[in-house]
Amino acid sequence: MNGLERDKKVYGVLQAISEASRCLNCHEPPCSRDCPADTDPGTFIRKLKLKNIKGAVRTIKNNNILGGICGALCPTERLCMKGCSASGIDRPIEIGKIQRFLVEYGWETGFDAIQKKGFGKGRIAVIGSGPAGLACAAELAKNGYGITIFEGREEAGGVLRYGVPKFRMNTEFVERELEDVFALGVELKTSARIERGGADRLLSEGFEAVFIGTGTWSPARLDIPGSGLVNVTDSQKFLEGMRSGKDIELASKIRGKNVAVVGGGSVAMDVATTCATLGANKVYVIYRRSLREMPADEEDLDLALAHNITLRTQSVVTDLLGEDGVLTGLKGIETDWKSLGDHSAAKLVTVPGTEYSLKVDFFVRAIGMRSEEANKGLSGLVEDLPNGLVKTGDDGVSTTNKRIFVGGDAARGPALIVQAVQDGKKAAECIMKILEENKSGGGACE
Ligand SMILES: Cc1cc2nc3c(=O)[nH]c(=O)nc-3n(C[C@H](O)[C@H](O)[C@H](O)COP(=O)(O)OP(=O)(O)OC[C@H]3O[C@@H](n4cnc5c(N)ncnc54)[C@H](O)[C@@H]3O)c2cc1C
Ligand code: SF4
Incomplete structure (x- = not known):
């Protein structure tokens, strides 16, 4: 598959069933x-195999409200x-492709897969409409809570809408999956940034709990x-x-x-x-360590x-060079490790005599x-940690305030x-547990 077609559908119904038919129906499925989000491929693949x-x-959709997006973008x-x-017989089942096919099949056939389990419960505020906030909102709404999402940007979706490039995830796909969240009755307020102390204010205004999913x-x-030259920017x-x-x-x-x-x-x-797809003449990727330590997913590097x-x-890179305030080039130097066998970043040193310069117009x-x-x-x-993340309890989502939870990249x-979906679901469970237990005497989420 050409990488630029990754935002397109990859399976038809017969291909999906044929791929599912290779599944061994494992008793305790490793998949x-x-x-992390308990989407449960073992079960949905078995069902597909049985047509x-x-x-x-x-x-899929009841376990993971963003099942289509995860099918397309998870590093499966x-x-x-x-x-x-x-894999022991020939190769692993293409779980992501099957998952994405099934979610799109549901949309195309107008099948409303999501089951609502309760009505008329309390109001919960969600700060941020990325995957963590959306998953938390959907889980609570399914269980009958009234949810308002406060989103600082003009549109919902977080990194899915404002980060991941279109060649990997088109806006229509994101919008279609978001519709499934809002069809549950979740209210969205956009251009509604919550400021310092805002979570406490939401509680005092009558929201029974708050979920923070503000990302990084x-x-x-x-x-x-x-660094201040024109045409120098960040990702x-x-x-x-x-x-x-x-x-x-x-x-x-x-x-x-x-x-x-x-x-x-x-x-x-x-x-x-x-940048390459925009027609750049040359694109350099400069990385301080070796190819072996590169954190990029293989698929993204290959692409x-x-x-x-x-x-x-x-x-x-040691210097950015410019003329009249505009970037014209850079200077760099090669690196190596102080000693063989220890490839940690701390042991990295520059190698005298390997200085180089490149003519670049955009950095x-x-x-x-x-x-x-x-x-x-x-x-x-x-409590915020010195690195800016919110401090959580052992469950990964509770905070020092019993009615405020956090998840996704913000934690x-x-x-x-x-993982953001996992946290959103977990926080929703904790919120429901705490609210139920408070009605009968209090208790924390463990
Ligand atoms: C370019 C890029 C590509 C990626 N590709 C992949 C991929 O292919 N696969 C994968 O699994 N992961 C990928 N990731 C990582 C993944 O997108 C994030 O882990 C995930 O989006 C985190 O979800 P979140 O809900 O925690 O935060 P976000 O998606 O960051 O959403 C946070 C939301 O909160 C809003 N917000 C922030 N502050 C406030 C405030 N004070 N008040 C109101 N709203 C606020 C923001 O506007 C945003 O909408 C990628 C990340 C990037 C940056
Ligand atoms: S997809 Fe793979 S791990 Fe999952 S049940 Fe089938 S064979 Fe087992």
Whole structure:
């Protein structure tokens, strides 16, 4: 499959059934064990194999409200497919492709798979409409709670709408899956940023609990000379610009020009591939460690390489150069490790005599994301860690305030969509438990 077709449907009904028919119906399916959001592939694949397509769709959507998006974007090779027993015979079952097919089949046939289990319960506020907030909202709404999501940006979806490039996830697909959340009666307030102390205010206004799913939207800094030059930016601004009306302006800065991206994760690859598709003359990806330590998923790295990017591993940028305030090039130097066998970042040293320079017109930092400074102190009673994340209890979602929960990237740091769904579901369970127990005398979520 050409990488640029990853946002397109991959299976038809017969292909999906044929793939499911290779499944061994494991007794305690490793695939189900390895899905953080408990989407339960073992069950939906068995149902599909028996041609119970509606049952299969029902299993996915009731376990994971973002089942279509996870099917398309999860790194399945290191999750559900990793321990698949079919690998012992030939190759693992293509679980992500089957999952995505089933969700789309449900939409195309107008099948309303989601079962509502309760009505008329209390009001809960959700801050942020990324995967964590959406999953928490859907789970609570299914169980009869009245949910309001407060979203700071103009539209819902978090990174799904404002980060992941369109060639991997088109906006229509995201919007269709979001419809399933709002069809449960979830209210959405957009351009409604919650400020410092806002979570406490929501509780005092009558919301019975608050879920914080604000993600990580502040790029890590790279303090090198020239960082203030025109055409020097970061991955978040670049990718958000590409998905919110600045794509033509950005394309005009990149077409026919040389671009350098610094970083070695999947986000750096997304940026590099996007620049290549915009018609850049040359795209360099500069990463301080070796190919072996590169954190990017193999599929994302392969896609970038298929677009002829130039990898400069074991290399750091030392200076950005400019003329009249505009970027014209960079200086860098190669790196190595102090001693053989210890490839940790701390042991990395620059190698004298390996200095180099490149002519580049556009530079993107993609070296990690942190919580926004402005999101510290959303509640006076919730403890923020020095790295900006919200401190949680052992369950990963409770905070020092019994009625405030957190999940997704805001608690974990940059992670995965399926882990944000996991946290959203877990927080919803805790909220329901606490509210039920309080009615009969109180108790915390454990
Ligand atoms: C470019 C990119 C590509 C990625 N690709 C993949 C992938 O292919 N597969 C995968 O599994 N993961 C991927 N990820 C990671 C994944 O997208 C995140 O782990 C996931 O989106 C986290 O969900 P979240 O709900 O915690 O936060 P987010 O998706 O970040 O959503 C947080 C929301 O909260 C809002 N918000 C923030 N502060 C406030 C406030 N004070 N008041 C109101 N609203 C607020 C934000 O506007 C945003 O809408 C990618 C990440 C990036 C950056
Ligand atoms: S692990 Fe593989 S073979 Fe076993 S149930 Fe899951 S998909 Fe089927």
